[in-house]
Amino acid sequence: MAENKTTETKTAETKTAETKTGATKTAAKKYVPNPEGLNLEFHQACLATGLVNLQQCVECGLHRHPPRWYCPSCHSAQYRFTPVSGRGHIYSMAINHFTVDAGWFDDLPYTVAVVQLEEGPRIVGSLRDAGPGDVRLGDAVQVTVEPRGDVFAYLWVDLVAP
Numbered sequence: 001m002a003e004n005k006t007t008e009t010k011t012a013e014t015k016t017a018e019t020k021t022g023a024t025k026t027a028a029k030k031y032v033p034n035p036e037g038l039n040l041e042f043h044q045a046c047l048a049t050g051l052v053n054l055q056q057c058v059e060c061g062l063h064r065h066p067p068r069w070y071c072p073s074c075h076s077a078q079y080r081f082t083p084v085s086g087r088g089h090i091y092s093m094a095i096n097h098f099t100v101d102a103g104w105f106d107d108l109p110y111t112v113a114v115v116q117l118e119e120g121p122r123i124v125g126s127l128r129d130a131g132p133g134d135v136r137l138g139d140a141v142q143v144t145v146e147p148r149g150d151v152f153a154y155l156w157v158d159l160v161a162p
């Protein structure tokens, strides 16, 4: 466990912000999860390729997410993680006006989006560089990964010009 805490400390983000008086302060660090099992495999695949990866059934080729031990179509236990386009559209979203993670205070309000990927599965990520009023259901987006240490990748959602 001590090793995990070291990883979190190394990977947490530190941000400096200027206050209204012109003084600078160091904002709180964003929490970086420490995934295990299949979720760890997912994040490691994303980190290794720099791309969104999905679990894919070796037997029938079906993509699935979040990662599961068995294929929901053919029940095979054989799988691999494969890079995918990251292209999709906004299926659903939630606008967060409150957070318990002090590292996100400066980002409020921020939007968490459920993206319907072209490959089929849906994936959750944070909308980047767009306010809550800038996005509508069905808008085209691109999901990208951003490494946060050795075992976790943030998933960002960017609007794509029509």
Ligand SMILES: [Zn+2]
Pocket: 057, 058, 059, 060, 061, 062, 071, 072, 073, 074, 075, 076
């Ligand atoms: Zn299958």
